Amino acid sequence: xxxxxxxxxxxxxxxxxxxxxxxxxxxxxxxxxxxxxxxxxxxxxxxxxxxxxxxxxxxxxxxxxxxxxxxxxxxxxxxxxxxxxxxxxxxxxxxxxxxxxxxxxxxxxxxxxxxxxxxxxxxxxxxxxxxxxxxxxxxxxxxxxxxxxxxxxxxxxxxxxxxxxxxxxxxxxxxxxxx
Amino acid sequence: xxxxxxxxxxxxxxxxxxxxxxxxxxxxxxxxxxxxxxxxxxxxxxxxxxxxxxxxxxxxxxxxxxxxxxxxxxxxxxxxxxxxxxxxxxxxxxxxxxxxxxxxxxxxxxxxxxxxxxxxxxxxxxxxxxxxxxxxxxxxxxxxxxxxxxxxxxxxxxxxxxxxxxxxxxxxxxxxxxxxxxxxxxxxxxxxxxxxxxxxxxxxxxxxxxxxxxxxxxxxxxxxxxxxxxxxxxxxxxxxxxxxxxxxxxxxxxxxxxxxxxxxxxxxxxxxxxxxxxxxxxxxxxxxxxxxxxxxxxxxxxxxxxxxxxxxxxxxxxxxxxxxxxxxxxxxxxxxxxxxxxxxxxxxxxxxxxxxxxxxxxxxxxxxxxxxxxxxxxxxxxxxxxxxxxxxxxxxxxxxxxxxxxxxxxxxxxxxxxxxxxxxxxxxxxxxxxxxxxxxxxxxxxxxxxxxxxxxxxxxxxxxxxxxxxxxxxxxxxxxxxxxxxxxxxxxxxxxxxxxxxxxxxxxxxxxxxxxxxxxxxxxxxxxxxxxxxxxxxxxxxxxxxxxxxxxxxxxxxxxxxxxxxxxxxxxxxxxxxxxx
Numbered sequence: 004x005x006x007x008x009x010x011x012x013x014x015x016x017x018x019x020x021x022x023x024x025x026x027x028x029x030x031x032x033x034x035x036x037x038x039x040x041x042x043x044x045x046x047x048x049x050x051x052x053x054x055x056x057x058x059x060x061x062x063x064x065x066x067x068x069x070x071x072x073x074x075x076x077x078x079x080x081x082x083x084x085x086x087x088x089x090x091x092x093x094x095x096x097x098x099x100x101x102x103x104x105x106x107x108x109x110x111x112x113x114x115x116x117x118x119x120x121x122x123x124x125x126x127x128x129x130x131x132x133x134x135x136x137x138x139x140x141x142x143x144x145x146x147x148x149x150x151x152x153x154x155x156x157x158x159x160x161x162x163x164x165x166x167x168x169x170x171x172x173x174x175x176x177x178x179x180x181x182x
Numbered sequence: 183x184x185x186x187x188x189x190x191x192x193x194x195x196x197x198x199x200x201x202x203x204x205x206x207x208x209x210x211x212x213x214x215x216x217x218x219x220x221x222x223x224x225x226x227x228x229x230x231x232x233x234x235x236x237x238x239x240x241x242x243x244x245x246x247x248x249x250x251x252x253x254x255x256x257x258x259x260x261x262x263x264x265x266x267x268x269x270x271x272x273x274x275x276x277x278x279x280x281x282x283x284x285x286x287x288x289x290x291x292x293x294x295x296x297x298x299x300x301x302x303x304x305x306x307x308x309x310x311x312x313x314x315x316x317x318x319x320x321x322x323x324x325x326x327x328x329x330x331x332x333x334x335x336x337x338x339x340x341x342x343x344x345x346x347x348x349x350x351x352x353x354x355x356x357x358x359x360x361x362x363x364x365x366x367x368x369x370x371x372x373x374x375x376x377x378x379x380x381x382x383x384x385x386x387x388x389x390x391x392x393x394x395x396x397x398x399x400x401x402x403x404x405x406x407x408x409x410x411x412x413x414x415x416x417x418x419x420x421x422x423x424x425x426x427x428x429x430x431x432x433x434x435x436x437x438x439x440x441x442x443x444x445x446x447x448x449x450x451x452x453x454x455x456x457x458x459x460x461x462x463x464x465x466x467x468x469x470x471x472x473x474x475x476x477x478x479x480x481x482x483x484x485x486x487x488x489x490x491x492x493x494x495x496x497x498x499x500x501x502x503x504x505x506x507x508x509x510x511x512x513x514x515x516x517x518x519x520x521x522x523x524x525x526x527x528x529x530x531x532x533x534x535x536x537x538x539x540x541x542x543x544x545x546x547x548x549x550x551x552x553x554x555x556x557x558x559x560x561x562x563x564x565x566x567x568x569x570x571x572x573x574x575x576x577x578x579x580x581x582x583x584x585x586x587x588x589x590x591x592x593x594x595x596x597x598x599x600x601x602x603x604x605x606x607x608x609x610x611x612x613x614x615x616x617x618x619x620x621x622x623x624x625x626x627x628x629x630x631x632x633x634x635x636x637x638x639x640x641x642x643x644x645x646x647x648x649x650x651x652x653x654x655x656x657x658x659x660x661x662x663x664x665x666x667x668x669x670x671x672x673x674x675x676x677x678x679x680x681x682x683x684x685x686x687x688x689x690x691x692x693x694x695x696x697x698x699x700x701x702x703x704x705x706x707x708x709x710x711x712x713x714x715x716x717x718x719x720x721x722x723x724x725x726x727x728x729x730x731x732x733x734x735x736x737x738x739x740x741x742x743x744x745x746x747x748x749x750x751x752x753x754x755x756x757x758x759x760x761x762x763x
Contacts, residue, residue, distance in 0.1 A: 039247060084314050
């Protein structure tokens, strides 16, 4: 338990030393994903602001938690428009109303799909990982060319009343739109 | 060499103001150009900063998520603009994340390595911000000014300089041309001045020549005059001298003595008439003008004219009634008419008609009304060249002995002295018309002075005779003594004054023209000293008498006869008698 924790911390550090070419101090894909998650908050607009103006933005990890402490490290010191980011871990979709962002990963792809369906229509930015199955949230991590990239489902986001910043769309591998 | 010096001559001629203006234009143009360049750079700087901000915005997510490829893509998109020479994206720690360089010098790896370069580039940095937090920095470097634009600016400056030089050149050329034109004009003006001067000289020479000609003509006329006088007087003097010589012979018969004495008297009378005509021409004859009716005078003369002209010439008078009166000397008028008539007779050797007519004439130049007296004949007429000279004294076409050449001269002198004029019109073969224009007179007609009644008992008195001429003075003294007066002679007015102070006289008989004091002045002095003393003046001719009159004093004109002297003295002595008696 300790070893992976120390490893994760090192990986996180490496990831935070952003833009560092992959060749150097290769952080794990997982650490990169953990670093990415709080950053998405800067590119999302929630209906009604997503909680109070001073309230922390809540990043929920629903289902299994692949990140462990890496996620806690990632959110530390991160602020979006002056709002800190808090991490909550939930076993299921119950109590997810307080979340603004949610990394969803069930025990199997089917479970993941069900949880996504349960969150559908709610103002929560859902994120899934291709390593856990094909179920796609609004953001879907993949690893391509040795780098962590993501697809964006603009349709789901719009159905949930979220707006995604065009700058984010610009760096996505693909963007699914209504057309 | 020559063109060079000419150029050097011309340069100072370019007006300073023109050159200054050109320089001012050049400076103003340069100022505008540099100002525009400065504005361009400021605008460019602003644009660069905006572009940096745009680049920062476009690479925010790429930088945030470590997407180098996207960031490079965005940076290269800026590189499509040829003016952008370098662009770089640095992360929050100042390390280069992505970059683009057009030129050889690479971008530094760290943001701190960037030196804000001057020269021909402009650069700007902009923060990359996500969610209010700075996550990196963007650096953008652009060319300050494209080469083409700079070349255009320099060419505009060059053009401006060339134009300024052209302006100066054109001004200089125009000025030189103007000066040349000016010089030519001045040269022409001076030529004109010279020509005018020459003309002036010619005019003066011509005037001088004309004056000389006039002088020559005058001298010729004078010679003619003096020759004529000498000729006539010599004839008369021959008669007088010869008669006197005969009279001096002892034992001359009484009949012969009377005949030669009479010859002397008659010849002297003709000589007096001759000088009278000369004086008339000279307009210095003493006039005794009277206001008279011209028609009556002419009618009174017809019998005389009839006898003078002979039987072969008929006389016709056409006199306009109701003419104004004229103030003329009746004797002179008659002489003038007679002179014209005699000429007319000579022009009609085979007989003809003499027409005397009167009528109103156009007013004279001074505005006075006038009448015309015309004498026309049907004679041979006068040639035009002769017509010009008819008034010249002693000019005559008649043979020697038939005419003196003074007839028309007398007419001319009479008319002029009366204030009128005389004209002669003639057509050869048809006749001649001589017209006298005489001014009208408003004065009432005068009775002709009754001839002084010859007094049987002549009065005697003590007479002071004053004359500077020894012969005339001696004659006057002798005549006065012959008339029974006691006589004292003085040879000047001053002497007369002394004598009058010392002795008592009944009358003074004085010449007018004398050296020193004149007879008229003497009369005035005597009037102050002895108001009652009568003075009789005598003169051959006198400007002062003819013009100013004798001041009421009686005048005896030379040559005078013994009878005339006796009458004049009698007239002044007579009124004193009652006072004395």
